[in-house]
Amino acid sequence: MTYNFILEWQKGKDHAILDVLFRSPVIAPDESSLLTNVCKTSKIFSVKTTVENVYHSLINLENSAKSDENYSELKRNNEEYNVTNSTNPYDRQFLKLSNRLSIDGEFVFKGQKLVIPTAEIKKKFLRPSTPVIRTS
Numbered sequence: 331m332t333y334n335f336i337l338e339w340q341k342g343k344d345h346a347i348l349d350v351l352f353r354s355p356v357i358a359p360d361e362s363s364l365l366t367n368v369c370k371t372s373k374i375f376s377v378k379t380t381v382e383n384v385y386h387s388l389i390n391l392e393n394s395a396k397s398d399e400n401y402s403e404l405k406r407n408n409e410e411y412n413v414t415n416s417t418n419p420y421d422r423q424f425l426k427l428s429n430r431l432s433i434d435g436e437f438v439f440k441g442q443k444l445v446i447p448t449a450e451i452k453k454k455f456l457r458p459s460t461p462v463i464r465t466s
Contacts, residue, residue, distance in 0.1 A: 394449045
């Protein structure tokens with residue numbers, strides 16, 4: 331299958347700051363080069379790819395959610411509509427948001443945001459290599 335098309339050069343806008351920062355330097359062609367017919371043959375190929383995507387991060391989060399006692403208790407209390415009566419300090423932080431908590435599988439969501447298990451927070455964000463500075 332072949333496609334016949336003609337490319338025409340058209341001068342764009344001049345903006346010195348954007349040209350310097352983002353655009354490649356392009357020198358406008360002279361009149362004689364615009365009048366010459368240059369025929370170039372190009373081929374366009376279609377490549378089909380299939381990628382199997384495994385969500386390793388979600389699997390790790392799910393395993394952490396299952397093993398985290400506080401997270402499991404928050405999930406259980408939310409299923410029983412009992413977050414407001416819970417004495418667990420982990421549950422108490424969600425007290426004002428208890429009407430926005432929902433459960434999907436092993437995960438607890440606060441609105442559309444995933445509540446991350448404590449073990450994963452410590453693993454991902456409090457690593458020694460991460461430069462965390464305490465300001466208070």
